[in-house]
Amino acid sequence: MAAKYDRIATDLREQILTGQLGPGERVRAEEELVGEYGVSRNTLRQALAALESEGLIVRRHGIGTFVREARQRICRTTDRYQWEKDRVLLPREERASIGATERDTGLEMDDLQFSAVYTEEPASKDLAAVFGVAPGTKLLRRVHTTRKRGEKAPLASGVSYLVYDVAAENPELLKSENEPWPGGTQHQLSTIGIELDRIVDHVSSRPPTAEEIEFLDIDPGVSVMVMRKISIDTTDRVVEVSDIVWPGDRIELQYTTKLKPWPKRKSRPGDVNSMKFG
Known part of the structure; x- marks a missing residue:
């Protein structure tokens, strides 16, 4: 089962990637998010730290948390x-x-x-x-x-x-x-x-x-x-x-790796091609 902070990070990540939270927009205050998700402040901060490590948000001390402006990929x-x-x-x-x-x-x-x-x-x-x-x-x-x-x-x-x-x-x-x-x-x-x-x-x-x-x-x-x-x-x-x-x-x-096909040959008893799965 995913940890609580993983579920919070997943939800906020989806909001960012789908545009519900746009670039430069301020993310809801920690107090509001703690109440919304019913978790401790420490758990919430773990979720925010995960999003920050992915480059999706930026936390500005004393100001708030913001969705990072889109960067060229x-x-x-x-x-x-x-x-x-x-x-x-x-x-x-x-x-x-x-x-x-x-x-x-x-x-x-x-x-x-x-x-x-x-x-x-x-x-x-x-x-x-x-x-x-x-x-x-x-x-x-x-x-x-x-x-x-x-x-x-x-x-x-x-x-x-x-x-x-x-x-x-x-x-x-x-x-x-x-x-x-x-x-x-x-x-x-x-x-x-x-x-x-x-x-x-x-x-x-x-x-x-x-x-x-x-x-x-x-x-x-x-x-x-x-x-x-x-x-x-x-x-x-x-x-x-x-x-x-x-x-x-x-x-x-x-990375895309092109694989060579197996050489064509007659199937023999015990070969994968001759086995039946049911």
């Missing part, structure tokens, strides 16, 4: 990387017409603000091990920030690394002013003869740091989703590493 699907690879071969005009962020959010390019900061730094032991290079090897560190116009918080916080000497084969890849690059990283790599064979994503979640709370504009109770994306070329070499952090209340990772 991001949905990354399993065919994203193949979509990016296919676009490498398209003309520049087509590549420039839409980017991966627009695909993940459904927004238009004019709805977004992009920024990129490039710096050089020596590879840490961690990154050196992933790239298979010596610690201290010069890396190109690229910080990409994308915001929806009018919103303070970025859609995500991402840092991408390339081995500097590899990227320098095309000097244009070293210039942040060339961002956003039509076709993204996969097209950038293609200009120096690199084709990706596979991408490995390592995904986890954790509580946010103090800096992430401020930068991503999230409440302390909202977890962040963390992904290390490792891009590997057709020679089995790691060519790019990205560390991405998303607010847990705005990201959806959607």
Whole structure:
């Protein structure tokens, strides 16, 4: 049986998601909710804490509880990387017409603000091990920030690394002013003869740091989703590493796995296909 606070959270969540309580609207006072649900103040606060951790409400000390203004959501699907690879071969005009962020959010390019900061730094032991290079090897560190116009918080916080000497084969890849690059990283790599064979994503979640709370504009109770994306070329070499952090209340990772059919064969006694269930 669900705990009392779960039932309260479910009811209030439904009111928010169906629009009975709209963005920015003040939720009924605690005293009123305690009487309405017939529970203790502690039980009610557990329910509110659950909704706050989901990013549905914000509690302002001494003022009240409010439905959080709707935030732009991001949905990354399993065919994203193949979509990016296919676009490498398209003309520049087509590549420039839409980017991966627009695909993940459904927004238009004019709805977004992009920024990129490039710096050089020596590879840490961690990154050196992933790239298979010596610690201290010069890396190109690229910080990409994308915001929806009018919103303070970025859609995500991402840092991408390339081995500097590899990227320098095309000097244009070293210039942040060339961002956003039509076709993204996969097209950038293609200009120096690199084709990706596979991408490995390592995904986890954790509580946010103090800096992430401020930068991503999230409440302390909202977890962040963390992904290390490792891009590997057709020679089995790691060519790019990205560390991405998303607010847990705005990201959806959607995975679809296509399964191969069983080979056709004649059924034999004892086979599943020959068994009768009744």
